[in-house]
Amino acid sequence: MSPSGRPAAKPAAKNPSRKPPAADSSKAAKAARNAAPRRAGQRVAPSDGPAAAAAPADPATKHRSDLLAQMVLIRRFEERCVELYSAGTIRGFVHVYIGEEAVGVGVTSALSDDDAIVSTYREHGHALARGIPVDAVMAEMFGKTTGCSRGRGGSMHIFDARRRFYGGNAIVGGGLPLAAGLALADLMAGRERVTCCFFGDGAMAEGEFHETANLAALWDLPLLLACENNLYAMGTPLEHEHAQTDLAMRAASYGMPAWAVDGMDVLAVENAARRAVEGIRAGNGPHFLELRTYRFRAHSMYDPDRYREKAEIEQWKKRDPIKLLAKRIGVTAAALDELAHQATDVVERAVAAAQAAPSEPVEDLLRFVYTPAETEARP
Amino acid sequence: MSPSGRPAAKPAAKNPSRKPPAADSSKAAKAARNAAPRRAGQRVAPSDGPAAAAAPADPATKHRSDLLAQMVLIRRFEERCVELYSAGTIRGFVHVYIGEEAVGVGVTSALSDDDAIVSTYREHGHALARGIPVDAVMAEMFGKTTGCSRGRGGSMHIFDARRRFYGGNAIVGGGLPLAAGLALADLMAGRERVTCCFFGDGAMAEGEFHETANLAALWDLPLLLACENNLYAMGTPLEHEHAQTDLAMRAASYGMPAWAVDGMDVLAVENAARRAVEGIRAGNGPHFLELRTYRFRAHSMYDPDRYREKAEIEQWKKRDPIKLLAKRIGVTAAALDELAHQATDVVERAVAAAQAAPSEPVEDLLRFVYTPAETEARP
Amino acid sequence: MTAKVDASPAPHPPATSTATLTYREALREALREAMAADERVFLMGEDVGKYGGSFGVSLGLLEQFGPRRIRDTPLSEAAFVGAGIGAAIGGMRPIVEIMTVNFSLLALDQILNNAATLLHMSGGQLSVPVVIRMTTGGGRQLAAQHSRSLEGWYASIPGIRVLAPATIDDARYMLGPALADPDPVVIFEHGSLYNESGTLSPRPPAFGLSSAAVRRTGHDVSLITYGGSLGKALDAADTLAAEGVSAEVIDLRVLRPLDDATIAASVGRTHRAVIIDEGWRTGGLSGEIATRIAEQAFYELDAPVERVCGAEVAIPYPRHLEDAALPQAADIVAAARRAVG
Amino acid sequence: MTAKVDASPAPHPPATSTATLTYREALREALREAMAADERVFLMGEDVGKYGGSFGVSLGLLEQFGPRRIRDTPLSEAAFVGAGIGAAIGGMRPIVEIMTVNFSLLALDQILNNAATLLHMSGGQLSVPVVIRMTTGGGRQLAAQHSRSLEGWYASIPGIRVLAPATIDDARYMLGPALADPDPVVIFEHGSLYNESGTLSPRPPAFGLSSAAVRRTGHDVSLITYGGSLGKALDAADTLAAEGVSAEVIDLRVLRPLDDATIAASVGRTHRAVIIDEGWRTGGLSGEIATRIAEQAFYELDAPVERVCGAEVAIPYPRHLEDAALPQAADIVAAARRAVG
Ligand SMILES: Cc1ncc(C[n+]2csc(CCOP(=O)(O)OP(=O)(O)O)c2C)c(N)n1
Ligand SMILES: Cc1ncc(C[n+]2csc(CCOP(=O)(O)OP(=O)(O)O)c2C)c(N)n1
Ligand SMILES: [Mg+2]
Numbered sequence A, B: 001m002s003p004s005g006r007p008a009a010k011p012a013a014k015n016p017s018r019k020p021p022a023a024d025s026s027k028a029a030k031a032a033r034n035a036a037p038r039r040a041g042q043r044v045a046p047s048d049g050p051a052a053a054a055a056p057a058d059p060a061t062k063h064r065s066d067l068l069a070q071m072v073l074i075r076r077f078e079e080r081c082v083e084l085y086s087a088g089t090i091r092g093f094v095h096v097y098i099g100e101e102a103v104g105v106g107v108t109s110a111l112s113d114d115d116a117i118v119s120t121y122r123e124h125g126h127a128l129a130r131g132i133p134v135d136a137v138m139a140e141m142f143g144k145t146t147g148c149s150r151g152r153g154g155s156m157h158i159f160d161a162r163r164r165f166y167g168g169n170a171i172v173g174g175g176l177p178l179a180a181g182l183a184l185a186d187l188m189a190g191r192e193r194v195t196c197c198f199f200g201d202g203a204m205a206e207g208e209f210h211e212t213a214n215l216a217a218l219w220d221l222p223l224l225l226a227c228e229n230n231l232y233a234m235g236t237p238l239e240h241e242h243a244q245t246d247l248a249m250r251a252a253s254y255g256m257p258a259w260a261v262d263g264m265d266v267l268a269v270e271n272a273a274r275r276a277v278e279g280i281r282a283g284n285g286p287h288f289l290e291l292r293t294y295r296f297r298a299h300s301m302y303d304p305d306r307y308r309e310k311a312e313i314e315q316w317k318k319r320d321p322i323k324l325l326a327k328r329i330g331v332t333a334a335a336l337d338e339l340a341h342q343a344t345d346v347v348e349r350a351v352a353a354a355q356a357a358p359s360e361p362v363e364d365l366l367r368f369v370y371t372p373a374e375t376e377a378r379p
Numbered sequence C, D: 001m002t003a004k005v006d007a008s009p010a011p012h013p014p015a016t017s018t019a020t021l022t023y024r025e026a027l028r029e030a031l032r033e034a035m036a037a038d039e040r041v042f043l044m045g046e047d048v049g050k051y052g053g054s055f056g057v058s059l060g061l062l063e064q065f066g067p068r069r070i071r072d073t074p075l076s077e078a079a080f081v082g083a084g085i086g087a088a089i090g091g092m093r094p095i096v097e098i099m100t101v102n103f104s105l106l107a108l109d110q111i112l113n114n115a116a117t118l119l120h121m122s123g124g125q126l127s128v129p130v131v132i133r134m135t136t137g138g139g140r141q142l143a144a145q146h147s148r149s150l151e152g153w154y155a156s157i158p159g160i161r162v163l164a165p166a167t168i169d170d171a172r173y174m175l176g177p178a179l180a181d182p183d184p185v186v187i188f189e190h191g192s193l194y195n196e197s198g199t200l201s202p203r204p205p206a207f208g209l210s211s212a213a214v215r216r217t218g219h220d221v222s223l224i225t226y227g228g229s230l231g232k233a234l235d236a237a238d239t240l241a242a243e244g245v246s247a248e249v250i251d252l253r254v255l256r257p258l259d260d261a262t263i264a265a266s267v268g269r270t271h272r273a274v275i276i277d278e279g280w281r282t283g284g285l286s287g288e289i290a291t292r293i294a295e296q297a298f299y300e301l302d303a304p305v306e307r308v309c310g311a312e313v314a315i316p317y318p319r320h321l322e323d324a325a326l327p328q329a330a331d332i333v334a335a336a337r338r339a340v341g
């Protein structure tokens, strides 16, 4: 049990401000760049300071541009989904990630390809960041056989076993035990892989969170618990979900390293996630990240969003993760437009492909209830 | 959120010693007599110092004698149950409380008659301390209609609604949400009552504990969470159940006052429980007590107890709560024998009565599945 | 138990005006009425407050009754359902909303091991007057984990009563007697019904929870169903009528205890039965009802009882596959034709 | 799916010696064999280690295989069952023990929403080769919360296979093919069987998990049962034989998928059936089986199918009430007499 995992003695705010952290404090920016793992209960300050001037060929800069492009792609993908939903082309429950892209992109960027991801119903961003082809994710939204789950899953059930992306789970908290099991399999097999499980602030109130956190800490499972704290569970604000709203402190009480990160700052997220992944690979058991973020849109396409103040949303939009990173790395408005343009092209091609793709024949309704006989039972 | 509810910064022992606290340290005894509520993570030292000399008429002494008599009665009751089980008269699962009596007696003594108790399958001691007649509890063990649950429940399901004793729950952790609901009803009705829920160290790993702790702290429910930490969940030692073995610290992470108490010292238990109950009645929401105790016998009559060292058990038996209190209040061996004698009489009368009592007729099998029509639906 | 609940006088004067409203509004009015009538009644669940409930049923109630009685809970199904059970024992009359039946598994331990069992294992001491509402069923492309129909499991639990309002009237009037019931009542609201609208009838003088309803009379075949499939059965009856087959449509309304008398009487008239249940065919309500028909009317039956059920698969997302997985009017018509032979 | 599992060669050379052992020992030997044969197999659950499992099944395995593969878990049914599911996806072959079916409700979300559903909602990508064992049933005076029989619920879940070993042989040989199955398998061990002893037969060459077994042949009536009730059905058959009634006894063995062919063939011979199921009558397996018999052999039946089931009550503690609540040989005899009538 690392001492850094202990809850800090200092009391945390019971009702955390719904205001985003202030932008443009250069001291804070420096802190974020140095980004040592924080002790539970400490907030990581924002890191959107002045853009670092860097030569275009610099691999670090290239990497940052790449993160930016990923976020732009996810944003564009989901904006298109919203349109398609309004047009009645995409149906079911659709939960967009708009505003939270830095979390998925930053955390995923810290993982290796053979690490595993278990996600939620709000997982388009995780899936795309993982590298599941845009075509396959869009086709899934359309319910077509070319979808990454052959269209059976839809928005909430994106899977790609080859890329170790294990869903797309629509039971809040339901992915956590599963992720612990994937981590256990790696531990037992002596593989140095990490399993990352995304879940929301609301999910932490579920019993399955508690049981999984305890089990993972007890067994030193190689598990990254990535809590996307967007301050709401549907319409319920954080302080009506949790007695202790400092979620990193709560997690630390299981005896695991846990810290909070500015989830609007993709570089801070990536840095924190790298540290956590390092700790996990070093055999120090599960780590918990509280990723402080905000969703710019309603909970789902179904939700009229009656419970949040417009002003609060506007305030957070000022810290749009895309704008923040663009500013930091000196990407001009024009360059950003160009990126958006490219993303639009990719997304439109995916839409066209999805539209043209075949639907599963009705006769195949009962496929995939049991593994077909021809499949090798034991890989 | 009381600051005393914060987790202490100092790291807790990962593998707590299975040795009982050392006896006869007079400094420790003093500390226990003063018994201010402890901060989470702090251990309460034992309080079995030299007996206080007091006049027999002193109400405090009388009260202590009374606590002693209760413990002796519970002990005798259960020893008899063990015999009856071996003889095949009592069947099913029977879990005795021998060694843990100070917990049930001390906590219950701090409650008023109209406070509620929710208990576990290891509840004979709670039931008797609550004042459910020995005859009714014994008849329940025999499955007779004169049993407090008409014999339908047996050892694991002792109920007495009139005494606000709400079971006897054999699903580990299953009583916790129920207790929260009873507390909620009181809170909503503006009644100043407390609900006390007993549960074990093992139960804290269940999701239902987590959800209940959070809900209770969030809603400031008048709930006393009485965790009987006897270091084992069946055959599993504490450090294989919990990543964080300092259970009071874990509970404090929900933002509720929580402290550990020497559960072999009935006066320390009573004192701590009184403080907690005061805090709850004052509107400060749920309080958590970690009652450090030990069961002298196997988990159940079914259990060969292969998992504990004889030496460990013997060590703990030196701090038998009955002997400790007797010594403290200057009760002689002869007087203690006399008490045991009286208890035996009471128990034997209960056995005889239970033997003579009628069984439920088979035709009544389907009674009590639904409330009979003649019952008033709305009390 | 049945007689008592039915005999209890309507808690309020029968409504006299007939209005057009949605199923959702009918449920809301029922909640409003119950809250206004009895201080002990309160509503608790995820997002029942400002959000108005995940399907908008409780919209506006927070404003009317305040946060003490319209209680948003954390995502903790076991704890808040268990707390509802405890509060019921403690003298309140809680209405607990679980967003959907899919999540109710997380609270099933509390419902079975506590709510349904406390009365018996306490030897008759503890009645548990809790009402638990939840959305059920498929048909909205919500895919595998949000489209289940598990009513059959609940209907098998001794100690509870299970309701499935399928009409505006039942949505409006079932809650009152459910709250008056001293034992736990579980109410299933089919997700496809919330936007249905219709005319509310005046409250029947002795509105009860014991009997099934004959929604359409007929003499050739009995279509027996409940909840979200009622409309499909009525559609099928229309089609069948055009073919000269007279179908009787039975709405079970109460899934536990089943109203054997109404079912047997109908089959006694028609000698043929089709059971329509959105739940899986195997091990669900449909087999139970078919078996009871055979037990009670074995020599009356002119043909094997037909079952039209949900396919044994987790509901797939695409519309065409979901449609194929759920009972449709055409399937009912085909089954009725087979039965009539 | 059936063919594949059955066709798979026995993973080990058939045992040749015949020995007398208990059901508990047979289960233990099966675990031992599976652990020894495949490094990916491990056992996890509450107290499976030093304690030896709450019913002593895994006694000695910790000493043989060590704590890495015999894993004691905290009291966290949802987490460790879910972890078994995840570990199965991750390439292991976990055997998860839930102490009893009563506590399995706490893990039912994981079993239904994950184990049974992942394959379908991933479009066929994720098979979940997990085996979940649990004790079921009453008869030991363990009262309301420790005596349930919920096999019927599990048997209704698409995506899983459900086994109920009732004999020494099945206790010994079912685990192998269960582990070889690429999909989740749930195994119910009836609590009254652990101490039963008998002679182990040599491993049958193609021991499978698809078919029911005729445990006794007869021609007047089929007694159809499984698990803890098999012995009672065999006793009943003895009594009936003395009265000149020849009863065939079918042991279902596999509760999902049901072996319709064996059942229909038997009823085709006897024309009368009695189903014995310790679970509640309403909404359980008994109704399903009765309905299938009617669907498949409607015109073969000479009498309504009889059901002998658990009473619809939480099992009471006293022996005489528990006996009355559970199917007994005398009840089976009476039902058979009615059927033969
Ligand atoms: C067990 C369960 N309960 C309720 C729901 C309905 N539901 C879906 S998302 C959600 C809110 C979850 O909030 P959070 O965990 O913070 O994630 P976010 O949606 O904010 O990303 C709720 C209540 C569900 N899907 N599963
Ligand atoms: C949900 C559940 N899981 C498992 C069991 C079996 N079981 C009964 S008591 C027990 C141990 C509980 O330990 P603890 O909470 O420490 O209480 P103690 O028995 O030590 O007083 C177990 C595993 C159960 N009754 N309920
Ligand atoms: Mg959230």
Ligand SMILES: [Mg+2]
Binding pocket: B200, B201, B202, B228, B229, B230, B231, B232, B233, B234
């Ligand atoms: Mg314990």
